[in-house]
Amino acid sequence: MTTVRISDDALALACGADAVAAAFAAAGCTVERVSSWGMHWLEPLVEIDGLGFGPAVPGDVAAILSGTSDKAIGPIEDHPFLKGQQRLTFARAGRTRPLSLEDYAASGGWAALTRARGMAPADVVAKVLQSGLRGRGGAGFPAGIKWQTVAQAKAPRKFVVCNADEGDSGTFADRMLMEGDPFQLIEGMAIAAHAVGAERGYIYVRSEYPHAIAKLNAAIALAAEHVAPFALELRVGAGAYVCGEETSLLNSIEGKRGEVRAKPPLPALEGLLGCPTVVNNVLTLAAIPHILIPGGASLYDSLGIDRSKGTMPIQLAGNVKHGGLYETAFGISLDRLVNEIGGGTASGRPVKAVQVGGPLGAYIPPAQFHLPFDYEAYAGADALIGHGGITVFDDRADMGALARFAFQFCAAESCGKCTPCRIGSTRGVELIDRIRMGGKADADAVEALPQMHNARKAPRSRAEDLHLLEDLCETMQLGSLCALGGFTPYPVRSALKHWPEDFER
Amino acid sequence: MSRPSLTAILADFAPEQAALLPILHEVQAAFGCVDAQAEAAIAAHLNLSRAEVHGVVSFYHDFTATADPRPCVELCRAEACQARGVEALVAAAEAAAGSRVRVKTVYCLGLCSSGPAARTGDTLHARLDEAALTALVTSL
Numbered sequence: 001m002t003t004v005r006i007s008d009d010a011l012a013l014a015c016g017a018d019a020v021a022a023a024f025a026a027a028g029c030t031v032e033r034v035s036s037w038g039m040h041w042l043e044p045l046v047e048i049d050g051l052g053f054g055p056a057v058p059g060d061v062a063a064i065l066s067g068t069s070d071k072a073i074g075p076i077e078d079h080p081f082l083k084g085q086q087r088l089t090f091a092r093a094g095r096t097r098p099l100s101l102e103d104y105a106a107s108g109g110w111a112a113l114t115r116a117r118g119m120a121p122a123d124v125v126a127k128v129l130q131s132g133l134r135g136r137g138g139a140g141f142p143a144g145i146k147w148q149t150v151a152q153a154k155a156p157r158k159f160v161v162c163n164a165d166e167g168d169s170g171t172f173a174d175r176m177l178m179e180g181d182p183f184q185l186i187e188g189m190a191i192a193a194h195a196v197g198a199e200r201g202y203i204y205v206r207s208e209y210p211h212a213i214a215k216l217n218a219a220i221a222l223a224a225e226h227v228a229p230f231a232l233e234l235r236v237g238a239g240a241y242v243c244g245e246e247t248s249l250l251n252s253i254e255g256k257r258g259e260v261r262a263k264p265p266l267p268a269l270e271g272l273l274g275c276p277t278v279v280n281n282v283l284t285l286a287a288i289p290h291i292l293i294p295g296g297a298s299l300y301d302s303l304g305i306d307r308s309k310g311t312m313p314i315q316l317a318g319n320v321k322h323g324g325l326y327e328t329a330f331g332i333s334l335d336r337l338v339n340e341i342g343g344g345t346a347s348g349r350p351v352k353a354v355q356v357g358g359p360l361g362a363y364i365p366p367a368q369f370h371l372p373f374d375y376e377a378y379a380g381a382d383a384l385i386g387h388g389g390i391t392v393f394d395d396r397a398d399m400g401a402l403a404r405f406a407f408q409f410c411a412a413e414s415c416g417k418c419t420p421c422r423i424g425s426t427r428g429v430e431l432i433d434r435i436r437m438g439g440k441a442d443a444d445a446v447e448a449l450p451q452m453h454n455a456r457k458a459p460r461s462r463a464e465d466l467h468l469l470e471d472l473c474e475t476m477q478l479g480s481l482c483a484l485g486g487f488t489p490y491p492v493r494s495a496l497k498h499w500p501e502d503f504e505r
Numbered sequence: 506m507s508r509p510s511l512t513a514i515l516a517d518f519a520p521e522q523a524a525l526l527p528i529l530h531e532v533q534a535a536f537g538c539v540d541a542q543a544e545a546a547i548a549a550h551l552n553l554s555r556a557e558v559h560g561v562v563s564f565y566h567d568f569t570a571t572a573d574p575r576p577c578v579e580l581c582r583a584e585a586c587q588a589r590g591v592e593a594l595v596a597a598a599e600a601a602a603g604s605r606v607r608v609k610t611v612y613c614l615g616l617c618s619s620g621p622a623a624r625t626g627d628t629l630h631a632r633l634d635e636a637a638l639t640a641l642v643t644s645l
Contacts, residue, residue, distance in 0.1 A: 010615065010616070010629055011615075011616050011618070011619060011629075011631060013629060014616055014619070014622065014629035014630055014631035015619060015631050015632060040618040040619050041618070041619070043619070166615065167612070167613060168613065169581075169583030169584040169585045169586070169612060169613045169617060170583075170584060170585045170617045171613075171615075171617065172615040172616070172617055172618070175615040207530075207567055208611065208613065208614055208615065208624070209615060210627040211627075211629075235526065235527070236526070236527070236530060237526075237565075237567075238526060238529070238530065238565035238566065238567035238568060239565055239566030239567040239611075240564065240565050240566060241612065252526060253523065253526075254522060254523055255521075255522035255523045255524060255525030255526055255551075255561065256522070256525075256561060257560050257561055257564040258564060258565070259564075273523075315617065315618070316618060317585045317588075317617035317618045318584065318585040318588035318589060318617065318618075318620075319588040319589055320618065323617075323618025323619065324618055346589065355584055359583065359584060359612075389585075389617065391584050391585045391588055391617065392588060393588045394588070397588065402584070402587070405584070405587070409583075409612065412612075413612075415564075
């Protein structure tokens with residue numbers, strides 16, 4: 001009997017994978033539901049004996065089985081999109097059944113945990129330090145240093161918390177990992193717990209990911225005996241973007257409003273319920289098992305450039321022809337990612353801009369596509385890597401409107417704790433509207449009030465309005481408690497710098 | 506299907522504040538909202554003030570004070586779906602929805618390579634064009 005492999009990743013499901021799977025089952029095939037290879041434009045991707053067919057619809061079944069389908073892409077593993085990748089975190093993607101403990105063990109699962117538990121906790125931390133792994137959530141803080149801080153803290157209780165509140169538009173690697181290889185994340189957390197001396201862990205996942213929630217719940221139950229005495233609990237967010245910030249995430253787990261805490265104290269010293277807590281992103285924790293196998297740490301350290309070590313699961317999103325997950329060593333250029341690997345825009349029109357790093361990342365013009373994917377190189381260009389999402393826009397994008405959206409999004413999602421973010425975001429929307437409308441004639445209703453004696457009554461020139469916008473950006477960047485308010489200036493400033501014409505009437 | 510009573514939901518949770526979000530999710534799912542009466546009962550169970558519970562309920566987008574019985578399409582309007590043209594579909598979706606269906610804006614469903622994307626219940630939809638989105642709205 002023919003065995004057909006079809007992904008049950010949420011994106012494949014959204015593209016109709018269940019109907020295709022049912023059609024193959026009706027045709028007498030054995031259907032195995034596996035994780036996604038990450039070639040999203042080909043989903044639902046059908047695999048039979050290593051050969052791929054996609055994007056498939058139920059009507060393709062007869063042609064695929066008789067070998068006459070025009071959707072054949074040849075051997076999947078030889079596909080150029082996969083050939084160029086170096087997959088560590090996503091080594092199992094497309095190859096294993098996500099909730100099969102058998103598949104997991106057969107592909108090297110639990111080996112790192114067994115080895116780590118045979119080592120002294122301090123030696124595990126040393127391996128993570130040696131690997132050069134930096135936090136994949138966006139800030140890029142060295143994971144080993146964070147672990148060391150928690151490990152050295154003296155406290156009766158410590159926690160490991162996985163930040164799976166992947167709210168950035170243009171990112172989906174956490175979701176794919178949780179849905180496709182949940183045991184790897186759990187193994188990484190168990191290793192972290194051993195390294196720092198924690199007995200309990202939480203995964204905080206956003207409510208927008210129902211499939212990831214279901215997979216994680218099942219995986220936690222299945223893996224419980226493998227990771228015991230470490231105990232793991234899933235917590236579901238409630239639609240607040242800001243809860244991706246680590247301190248508001250901790251408040252949310254504690255049953256509070258997801259407001260940001262002032263730092264210090266660092267969560268590593270006073271985190272969940274006031275106890276020392278490791279808070280790491282999904283991709284950070286999922287990278288751990290590869291680092292803890294023999295030779296893993298030095299392999300990780302040998303990859304990448306400068307201080308950006310190892311591989312990054314990059315997400316190609318937005319208006320891109322070949323979107324999906326591309327894991328590779330740091331150092332790759334945007335030109336290769338967008339134009340060669342991504343194949344340019346899905347619409348076939350010229351690329352105008354890409355936003356790297358989610359809603360708080362800078363818009364980068366094609367003139368800067370030579371930038372190497374590297375934390376410091378991006379920082380030097382007033383941009384950020386963030387969580388590794390790349391959203392492509394074609395020449396129809398209105399950068400003024402996108403800058404306005406950045407403020408609007410910040411206003412909608414601000415936790416309200418600090419003033420620059422809470423009020424500055426709304427002022428930013430108003431200011432960009434005014435600039436795009438060509439300025440204003442008079443003071444507005446509030447400015448005209450007699451008690452607003454410091455407010456300006458006379459009209460502002462465009463130059464003055466732009467200066468005011470820059471002032472606002474500076475206040476938000478330097479005065480906000482967290483990255484939501486602090487990084488909103490990145491998309492705004494970059495849009496204004498590279499596409500000033502989009503801010504004119 | 507009978508919905509669980511508030512008392513039955515609360516009985517499943519230890520009386521500690523860390524249980525608040527899981528409780529609120531269950532109450533919202535069972536009743537379509539977390540109203541003032543529910544807030545008071547939850548507060549009593551967790552030994553919190555009603556103000557504390559209300560502060561949490563009103564903070565998160567997923568919890569609402571009143572129930573909206575209409576079917577709902579959650580449409581992603583974040584950057585990646587904007588890049589794939591979601592804004593041009595909004596008017597048609599809202600016209601098809603009228604007052605019968607709720608079209609709710611959400612930011613990111615994690616399908617960013619294949620937008621425009623939407624969610625109905627726990628079902629996801631990708632690669633939407635105007636025809637597919639209006640058909641989805643009409644089908645609810």
